[in-house]
Amino acid sequence: MPLHILVTGTSRGIGAAIVSALTEGGARIIGHATRAAPGIIAADLAERGSGDRLWATALDAMDGRIDVLVNNAGVFEGAAPDSPEWSGIWERSLQINLQAAADLCRNAVLHFGDVRTGGRGGRIVNVASRAAYRGDSPDHWHYAAAKAGMVGLTKTIARGYAAHGILAFSVAPGFVMTGMAEDYLASRGGAQVLADIPLGRVAAPQEVAETVRWLATDAPPSLTGACLDINGASYVR
Secondary structure, eight states: OOOEEEESSOSSHHHHHHHHHHHHTTOEEEEEESSOBTTEEEOOTTSTTHHHHHHHHHHHHTTTOOOEEEEOOOOOOOOOTTOTTHHHHHHHHHIIIIIHHHHHHHHHHHHHTOGGGTOOOEEEEEEOOTHHHHOOOTTOHHHHHHHHHHHHHHHHHHHHHGGGTEEEEEEEEOOBSSHHHHHHHHHHOHHHHHTTOTTSSOBOHHHHHHHHHHHHHTSOGGGTTOEEEESTTSSOO
């Protein structure tokens, strides 16, 4: 029986690579983006309650069973401390990067442990960021805070529900060669940023995707609660 997996933020970059990796492994995937497409549910995670609505729609599309949740959707927008948009960008960032992911995790935990569905357990993989541990630029306090929160909620879920067969993992990429990272690298001076990465390059989306695939399908249960770094040794902890 193929795994039923919900992946958020699948229109491009890391999300699209995750879908490809999981599909090759034989899983049945339902994706998410801001616009609907075949196999993709439209949802604006900036809206309150969007995570709950996305889960309900995905569960219906997957015949009432989801085995794995991958929270990949995110937004990376600058907000200088003196910007008049400071509060609005913080609210948007925390809603998309943390609250919506938390709402989806809550639904997953309730579903995985629901005796009405057999209480089979399940897996959660949250795509966080190196920023959760290292911090980020002066314009991205909110992003680092949200990603640190994502790591914290993942560890809390792992500790709280492992006995019920619910496993939770996170990954913390550094720069990944996506459109979002390319714009940031250009704005910060690409050579200077690369000089801080001992590997000499940023990660490819497929490297993150393969790590997520392994966590979602094959990682040993005793790894639950772990956060795996994918940053070319630019931050070692």
